[in-house]
Amino acid sequence: MIQVIAFWLFASIVIASATMVILARNPVHSVMWLILAFFNAAGLMLLTGAEFIAMLLVIVYVGAVAVLFLFVVMMLDIDFAELRSGFVRYLPLGALVAIVLAAELVFAVGAWQAGGVDLAARAAPAATDTSNIQQIGELLYTRYIFLFEAAGIVLLVAMIGAIVLTHRQRGGVRIQNISAQNRRRPEDATRLVDPGVGQGMEL
Amino acid sequence: MTEYFQRMMLYVPFKGWVDMGMSAEAAWALATICGILLIALPLMLAVAMIIYADRKIWAAIALRRGPNVVGPFGLLQSFADGLKVFLQETIIPSSANRGLFLIAPIITFTVALMAWAVIPFNSGAILADINVGLLYILAISSLGVYGVILSGWSSNSKYPFFSAMRASAQMISYEVSIGFILIGVVLFADSFNMNDIVKAQQGHGLGFVNAFGFNLLLFPLAVMFLISALAETARAPFDLTEAESELVAGYQTEYSSMSFALFWLGEYANVLLMCALNAILFWGGWLPPVDWAPLYAVPGIIWLFAKILFFFFVFSWVKATVPRYRYDQLMRLGWKIFLPISLFWVFLISGYLMLTRYGA
Numbered sequence: 137m138i139q140v141i142a143f144w145l146f147a148s149i150v151i152a153s154a155t156m157v158i159l160a161r162n163p164v165h166s167v168m169w170l171i172l173a174f175f176n177a178a179g180l181m182l183l184t185g186a187e188f189i190a191m192l193l194v195i196v197y198v199g200a201v202a203v204l205f206l207f208v209v210m211m212l213d214i215d216f217a218e219l220r221s222g223f224v225r226y227l228p229l230g231a232l233v234a235i236v237l238a239a240e241l242v243f244a245v246g247a248w249q250a251g252g253v254d255l256a257a258r259a260a261p262a263a264t265d266t267s268n269i270q271q272i273g274e275l276l277y278t279r280y281i282f283l284f285e286a287a288g289i290v291l292l293v294a295m296i297g298a299i300v301l302t303h304r305q306r307g308g309v310r311i312q313n314i315s316a317q318n319r320r321r322p323e324d325a326t327r328l329v330d331p332g333v334g335q336g337m338e339l
Numbered sequence: 340m341t342e343y344f345q346r347m348m349l350y351v352p353f354k355g356w357v358d359m360g361m362s363a364e365a366a367w368a369l370a371t372i373c374g375i376l377l378i379a380l381p382l383m384l385a386v387a388m389i390i391y392a393d394r395k396i397w398a399a400i401a402l403r404r405g406p407n408v409v410g411p412f413g414l415l416q417s418f419a420d421g422l423k424v425f426l427q428e429t430i431i432p433s434s435a436n437r438g439l440f441l442i443a444p445i446i447t448f449t450v451a452l453m454a455w456a457v458i459p460f461n462s463g464a465i466l467a468d469i470n471v472g473l474l475y476i477l478a479i480s481s482l483g484v485y486g487v488i489l490s491g492w493s494s495n496s497k498y499p500f501f502s503a504m505r506a507s508a509q510m511i512s513y514e515v516s517i518g519f520i521l522i523g524v525v526l527f528a529d530s531f532n533m534n535d536i537v538k539a540q541q542g543h544g545l546g547f548v549n550a551f552g553f554n555l556l557l558f559p560l561a562v563m564f565l566i567s568a569l570a571e572t573a574r575a576p577f578d579l580t581e582a583e584s585e586l587v588a589g590y591q592t593e594y595s596s597m598s599f600a601l602f603w604l605g606e607y608a609n610v611l612l613m614c615a616l617n618a619i620l621f622w623g624g625w626l627p628p629v630d631w632a633p634l635y636a637v638p639g640i641i642w643l644f645a646k647i648l649f650f651f652f653v654f655s656w657v658k659a660t661v662p663r664y665r666y667d668q669l670m671r672l673g674w675k676i677f678l679p680i681s682l683f684w685v686f687l688i689s690g691y692l693m694l695t696r697y698g699a
Contacts, residue, residue, distance in 0.1 A: 137364050
């Protein structure tokens with residue numbers, strides 16, 4: 137009963153907030169609706185018993201990816217009039233994407249009508265006492281070790297690529313020398329003198 | 340569902356209600372709500388008292404008296420402040436983004452309460468004894484940044500916006516190293532479950548101390564976690580988000596009345612949470628400090644509270660004595676010092692465990 141209520145709650149919020157992502161006028165509001173959608177999708181994952189995936193969804197997407205989205209979107213200086221003027225210009229491309237998505241939906245419904253796939257039965261997890269994390273770990277580090285390492289290398293290459301592309305050498309920049317700053321003592325910068333009256337000070 | 344409950348303290352009322360003829364699901368929902376209230380209400384009281392304690396400690400270090408007018412020794416000061424704030428008018432700036440402006444303090448406050456669901460107060464006293472407890476903490480603490488970013492952006496004002504930028508960069512930077520530090524603890528405890536992490540510390544240090552912190556491999560992580568916890572909660576010396584000399588009051592500048600109070604409560608609930616995490620992850624949680632039978636006669640919750648209060652004292656002590664960091668120093672500490680060291684420590688710990696525990 138509680139699971140059913142929770143399922144309908146999460147599922148309806150996911151769909152509603154996903155709709156609001158594209159309907160909201162303000163991009164920051166869009167990102168917030170997207171975050172709500174991620175969060176409720178994590179709730180749906182919990183209901184299917186995939187608690188590890190649910191937590192990763194929140195940590196990675198809500199905690200890192202969406203923060204960066206929000207960061208960029210917050211900085212935008214949006215001119216709503218200009219935003220609407222591009223409507224006709226982007227209409228052909230948008231329509232193309234819409235047609236592709238609609239076709240995919242038709243195919244998906246058709247495939248679903250054709251009957252269940254054998255895969256679903258094969259992928260059903262065996263009921264064991266071991267937790268989600270352990271099972272994923274055992275598969276990931278034995279059977280799928282090559283794919284796992286390959287994904288890691290792809291990510292590493294992407295990271296190095298991003299650094300190489302955005303890195304630029306700037307001339308004439310004074311870089312802080314932290315260890316020199318830390319080594320500096322009061323004696324290096326100050327001196328204590330006791331001048332006589334009326335003699336003045338040499339600075 | 341019933342097996343799940345048998346491990347928990349709430350099982351007693353749950354079973355009582357089932358015996359009285361209530362359906363298992365209704366009893367489950369009722370027991371969970373009772374558990375939530377049992378944690379949230381004392382937590383709010385603790386936050387009120389801890390604000391008083393913070394001000395008293397700070398005053399004592401600065402050779403002042405601190406709050407001493409309302410109630411005996413000024414004990415009721417926080418409640419007087421709460422009443423004052425409650426009676427104030429809520430002011431919403433006309434150019435603010437109304438919806439987000441109002442929802443931001445609610446997010447901060449709710450998120451600060453949510454994380455307490457997986458904190459073990461004793462061997463069975465835990466609201467949600469889930470096997471991804473520590474990941475849940477990470478997930479929830481990564482949500483905390485939204486309250487700050489949103490309040491800064493929706494205020495439509497310069498200083499809150501600067502503060503929001505600073506806060507988000509700071510929280511993201513330190514979350515990375517906190518993640519690696521937690522991996523070290525998880526590797527030693529062999530579990531993400533908070534209760535199992537506490538139990539793994541029994542007699543861990545030198546054979547008789549109930550703490551991971553006394554393990555030479557984990558002690559540097561404990562120190563880094565304490566410092567990262569200060570940065571994550573934006574406490575002094577890392578309180579650049581509220582640097583009053585530069586940013587007025589940071590992201591809270593435009594807030595008044597209850598919405599301001601929610602930020603305040605959420606902030607201190609987060610500080611208490613970080614103190615509790617320090618105690619649970621590195622210093623034995625609800626276990627007594629030393630693995631000696633007579634000490635187990637004292638309820639575990641008292642040991643946990645003593646440790647939380649000790650770490651809170653350390654937080655106040657640091658706040659009163661250490662000058663504020665410069666922003667570039669803060670970023671350098673996070674990315675150039677903590678991140679490499681904690682990453683290297685993951686290698687070190689996993690290598691050590693491969694050689695000893697999982698050897699050959």
